[in-house]
Amino acid sequence: MYQAKKAGRNAFRFFDIGMEAKANRSLELITGLRQSVGRGELVLN
Numbered sequence: 001m002y003q004a005k006k007a008g009r010n011a012f013r014f015f016d017i018g019m020e021a022k023a024n025r026s027l028e029l030i031t032g033l034r035q036s037v038g039r040g041e042l043v044l045n
Helices: 002-007 017-038
Strands: none
Touching: none
């Protein structure tokens, strides 16, 4: 959906299983980073 929005009005994109895999990987990375910061394993400066 974001790709279609970025392309402008009257745009569409077909769903690709690779899109879901990329989104899932990004979510896993973000979740892992947040958990690490919460546990004090990673300090951001």
